[in-house]
Amino acid sequence: MKEQLDRRGFIKQTAIGSATVLAGIAFPSIVPASVFGKNAPSNRINIGQIGFGRIGMTHDLPEVIKHEYAHVMAVADLDKNRLAQGKAWLEKRYAEKTGKSNYIDVKTYDDYHDLLANKEIDAVIISTPDHWHAQPAMEAAFAGKHIYLQKPTSLTIREGRTMADAVKKTGVVFQLGSQQRSTSPWPQFKRACELVRNGRIGELKKVIIGLPGDPAGGRAEEMPVPGGFNYDMWLGSTPEVYYTKDRVHSPEEINGERPGWLRCEQFGAGMITGWGSHHIDIAHWGMGTELSGPLAVEGRASFPTEGLWDVHGDFQVRAWYPNDVIMEISGTNPNGVRFEGTEGWIFVSRGNVGMTASDPVAAGDADENDAFKASDKKILTSVIEPNEIHLYDSPEQHTNWLECIRDGKENISPVEVAHRSGSACLVAHTAMKLGKKLKWDAEKEQFDDDEANKTLSRPQRFPYGTEHVKA
Structure with missing residues (x-):
């Protein structure tokens, strides 16, 4: 060589x-x-x-x-x-x-x-x-x-x-x-999870998550497919349906507005996965359940009865985790994650710092301290000693990815952790759709209910979808 x-x-x-x-x-x-x-x-x-x-x-x-x-x-x-x-x-x-x-x-x-x-x-x-x-x-x-x-x-x-x-x-x-998970631009999430994992609020008992819902609406009239747009491939593995702008695009091309597909169940589950993937991921990090999931879940939600958009609006979910920890998720809670223990609580959110123009964040004049607070301010300033739990330190998510490619290191959000965060959101969505309590086997990734197990997959329209991928 x-x-x-x-x-x-x-x-x-x-x-x-x-x-x-x-x-x-x-x-x-x-x-x-x-x-x-x-x-x-x-x-x-x-x-x-x-x-x-x-x-x-x-x-x-x-x-x-x-x-x-x-x-x-x-x-x-x-x-x-x-x-x-x-x-x-x-x-x-x-x-x-x-x-x-x-x-x-x-x-x-x-x-x-x-x-x-x-x-x-x-x-x-x-x-x-x-x-x-x-x-x-x-x-x-x-x-x-x-x-x-x-x-x-x-x-x-x-x-x-x-x-x-x-x-x-x-x-x-x-x-x-x-x-x-990364400390830029929100160092408070890692800090909150470290404090919880090191017992600063005592034994963890409850996690309360606030997520918004989506509105009903959307124009449903059929429109011609725009020139130069491969609509059949865009639909991918999902069923063939006619094109209309509010199903696919934003009201104006490439701006801060949320596109229509985010509000159609054909293409996703709505905010329970859109923002749930962030907040439930942080909850898992603080709980130490990144590679598992809930034991049971129940939920209810309102779904639009007219208009094009059909993802959930107002909703409530309760999930039971190991060590008798209960997670509650609802749009009525403040947007963020609140950890409650036997000796206090910690609340963490993005505050008024969004990642994109459409992020649902606090008002621009909100006190930045609202993004990270506790039942006692001493909890927030507590020193994590060298012999205690120190979580992965990543300066920024893309930077961490690039550094791990370059240096051959493990990264902060690998695929199994990512999948478990996403699957917990989808388990919650199934409970919201069915409106009943379900047991969940995180190891087998199955419910105890035949109707619920039908939601674990969808028919995939050939030639698209993971079922048709060949190594």
């Missing part, structure tokens, strides 16, 4: 001898940056962006391209207008960053499978609608690409399990966009 061999060449040459083999496919092992030096030019991570919309443009891409060793070289979108916007956006940002107008010619793909086939690409960011999360993540893993996936992990629990198992077998670095 030549001394000048770069890290990419090293990976390619050693893949034959040191790969993990799955179903006849070889996946290269991660080579720590220490082999060639953390700042070596060959450590540059080539990234493809799958889906250029609200989250990709305002959150995922800005957080990634600020790193010198992250190189976003391609974008895929099945809407040709957005594809062109993504290319122009990236090229403009890189021109501003480097002072070179022709610094990069961003590759474009109207089918993300072609992006995944590009062997120059090391990693992908998947910023697509909820029903298009599990399948591209699974395919990216089989293609040997590291993955940053927007939450929630999946449309159904079985779909999530299929994806999680595939990712774990391939050994790629998977990071979920559960950014409340």
